[in-house]
Amino acid sequence: MSALAWALIVTPLGAGALLGLTGHRFERRVPGLGVAAAVVTLGLAVVAAVMRPEASSPLFAGIRAGLEVDGLSAVLVVTVAAVTLAVLAFSAGELGRGGNGGRFFGLMLVFAGAMLVTVTATTLPLLLMGWEVMGAASWALIGFWWHEPARVRAADTAFLTTRTADLGLYLAAGAALAGGVGSLSLDALPGAASPWLHLVGAGVVLAALGKSAQLPFSFWLSRAMEGPSPVSALLHSATMVAAGAYLLLRLEPLLVATGWAGPFVAWAGAITALALGLVAVAQSDLKQLLAASTAAQIGFMVLAAGSGAVVGGALHLVAHAATKAGLFLAAGAWLTALGTKQLPALRGAARTYPVVGAAFTAGALALAGLPPLSLWVTKDEVLAAAIERGPGLYAIGLVAAAVSALYSVKALWYVWRALPANASDAYDREKQGTRRISPAMAPPLLVLSFAAATLGVFGLPGPSAWLRAAAGGADEPAPRLWEPALSAGVALAAAGLAWWRGDRAVPVPAGSRRWLGLEQAAYALVARPVTALARLLAVFDDRVVDGAVRQVARGGVAAARLARRADDGGIDAAVRAVAIAARRLGRRARRPQTGLLHQYYAQVAIGFAVLLLLVLVLR
Template identity: 55%
Template sequence: MSDASWMLWLLVGLPAAVGAVLAAIAGGRRPGRPPEVDTVVGPPAAREHDRTPARARTVDRAAGPVAVAVACVVVVLAFLGATSRPAVSAPFLGAVAGGELGLAVDGLAAVMVPTIAVVTLLVLVFSLGTADGELTGAVGAGRARFHGLMLLFAAAALLTATATTVPTLLLAWEVMGAMSWALIGFRWSEERRVSAGLTAFLTTRTADLGLYVAAGAAVAGGGGLALDRLAAVAPGWRDVVAAGIVVAALGKAAQLPFSFWLSRAMEGPSPVSALLHSATMVALGGFLLLRAQPLLAATGWAGALVAWLGAISAVVLGIVALAQRDLKQLLAASTAAQLAFVVLAAGTGSLIGGSAQLVAHAATKALLFLAAGVWLALLGTRRLDQLAGVARRWRVVGWSATLGALSLAGIAPLSLWATKDAVLASVLEDTRPRVPAAGLLYAVALVGAALSAAYSGKILAMLWSTRLPAGADPVRPEGDARPGAARTVPLVVLATGAVVLGALALPPLVSWFAGTVGASVPGVEWPSLIGAAVLSFAVTAVSVWVVRAGRLPEPGWARHWLGLEEAAHRLAVRPAFALARALDAADRRAVEPVPLAAATLARRAAQTLARFDVQVLAAAVSRAATGVRALAESARRPQTGQLHQYYVQAVVVATAAIALLVASALVR
């Protein structure tokens, strides 16, 4: 345990403790008639029915500033931890090597922890200016509970990033999944939001089973539960560990075939989408693969498989993003497509490219989701055709989102230009683990990068359009048409990050960044960087022209996320329900009659015993009691209290005794 261990406990424990308190003491509306709330945004339309207690309203008002203050402390602790590198452990499974609850800020965590902390702070600041209707529109829900859940979610993400053992990772993984369910379905009075939360939770939980399989295989293989020792597990068991971790990570990162849950997660409030999709749960799926890179390389097959899955996901989900007509759905698909480059980096061993991509993507995607939240609050719509020209109406939001979209496209010199190229370069580098058909893999990944520019161009074309597309209805702003500082300042800060963070993958910062992560310094190929910049610019320009001309194809199969959710229902959900119904029928026909028959026999035996008890035993006892009572009456009659009668009785008894003695003597 290091001298700075208190810092690590406080880093994770402070937001967890404050979040738990806020969520526990949060008050909502008393049971009764709920207010009539717009299903998208907006304040309650019937405030006369708001019967929220005064104490609960006070807690709600204070919750936001308290959460922001805690997030500020967490940011300071995160940067201090990144420089001092604390480590701490607590006993848990003493009989198993690596079974303790271990936390440490190592090289990868030193990059991820400050990213999580800063993005969480900016999202919480943004939520201070979010309309009441999105955070308090549900019966029994309020700002205090929202901010409490957000802090708990951030604490679980920080615990995931600093976990050094499988038990710690499992604890953080479970809490993070539970908080995502609570936040996506936060407005639980609306069925579609609750359904979305359940879909996300059950899908990721299904993939999470891989972690449990990996833990069991690690123990069976003799390698213990320390994350940095998983590559030393015995062959055979090591393959099972790698497969389990890959499945769990792909589920959290919304890679194929688990991607559809990310689409449903768009039903959550905009701050939730911004935090979940940028630096926490989805990003940490890719982060886990980066941390497990030695294990992937040791198996001989997992690295290549992960690399190909990343490249294919980047292409397929890029097509899904390009086909979307809903801004948040486009951003959701692009999240999975961009994190596919992190998955690709984990497969090829590029810790520099993968971690730089995580940081740059966190700033870019948080920016775009928060900008979408501003327009959703102002206009009440997420449809791209109805958002035409919004960048011209709100310039600060518009220019911030534009920088985010240009970064997403990979336009030089913005952040994702250099990080994506660093990942692509790792595919062909001789110093990286070789991947079969590396040239083809590079070509597929390059198509994924080009698609990034295409769907980013679609966003730009709509944001700066001078006219609505044909058939689109104009939308007027709702409420205050000017977003306040709480909503614009985080956008400006994130836009700055989207511009500059790509320098982490460029000289001279790449040497410092490699030292921080603990990886070798990769070579920077300027021809490749320039070629990537030209390709991204060309594809973005063509995409803007095609969208403005109304010629961009939007196939339904891609717009509906490849039908993955329907396929999951057909292959898993419906068979599970059919099996449950069959088991229920079998239980009713075969199993249930046995205990019912036993119960019937027991009831009949009890009835027989009851009759025997009443008719035989009770009657015998009653007759015996009657006889005793009669004998007692007979014995009581001579007791008259008259002395002469007692003398007569004594004479009779003496005479009888003498007669008995005489008879006895005669017999002898």
């Protein structure tokens, strides 16, 4: 059983590393090999979800590297593996035999493998390893077209923002050790001693909100849109952005133990769901609209974690993964064919490419929360827990659900609107499109759209009860009959308003188009002060520290010169004087050495007389 757990994470990581390092040697086979590795990973994930393996090995003194597939992670490993397979299959049709496929498919597999480590880890150090590899892979994938400086800057912004929040996990690990959790087991974190328990909770919340692009970190998700569309599809659905929500769902007992973290997380998720939903409504770029909607939908999962709806949050995560992956892949297909992602230029795209249009429609209607599609069901699972925490949370969540219908139907209105008379002019605004979509892109899109439409069945009373029992969430509140009816009515009314308004903008707060000015605020409040402080420290280092070092060096040189003079004029002179004196004494000592015996007797007699005289005098 332990071998199965290790194989589940080693397969994508090993295959990804191999393709990334050696894929350039067999570029034509890379897409097929990447898809094959994803198929094997999905097979292992399904088996692991059934068999529930666990594994452990020593890592540090008293700390082990543990893996386990339990009720929650079983759902996630299958979701991650399935979405990865769909995205890579689509990428094989989009990239074909070129475009540095070895690096792309290798990084995508490493990215997915790191997420599998994150969702199966049972100890904080191993989770941190997966967390960090995932962040590094996302940076490389967002900046995949590294020869374009704008894309590299976008990757840097996304990486630095999430990296700043990731420091929270290091804070949590240190606080857990100080609080007596020497094993750093995730299940043991709620048992940390106070006040360290609150630092553990704060660190986990900070890292999760940053990774999942919740307020105030949401802006990095906008910058991540500079990467290839398959990267966006994987990043926004089953990896990276979902990792923070998963961590909060996994550590829901920790949120409860702190007392404050649960309500804080719930309100953060609800406010993000509403605010970023309004940002999505204001967008005219399809990928930016989908990016803002991701932050908003992740907000529902964060709301679920703060409200104690672990099963409801997991269901919403799975349904959203299928929905958002399909939507991003459809947007990528249109970008490939038409060379644009601007909504006004995409008018009639669904009519021109009906297969992509049908897949996009299914995903958009699910994202809108319209009955009987998946996100309508899963969103009510979350709202049922929110209303138990307070009517305010429920009200904000319900309004956010209505806003979901606004931005989803807005996108649908554009892509299904009848072709304008100057259709060619509308499509020729950006001329890099190929005007065709590879047939290989269709199967992943159709599978994902089918999943987006049908996964809500797990939220129905029978399957939901079974799933709650399997995941250990049998005590979570279930939606009452009036709640789905109310949310359906609100979603339908908002969808009707969006369709009626069409290209006439729905009023939204100023600054929504620019993502509420979050990036500018981050630069003004964090980046610029830190840069200014760094410059001041550099000046201090150059003028004070380096100046002091230079003065010490100059003093040392001066002292060395004085020492040299003392050595040359004093010590060396004294040594030479002693040598000269010894030489002179030696010359004088040689004079009595004549070789004549009578002179030796005379010298002995004189010496004896001198000694006798000394004896007489001293007496």
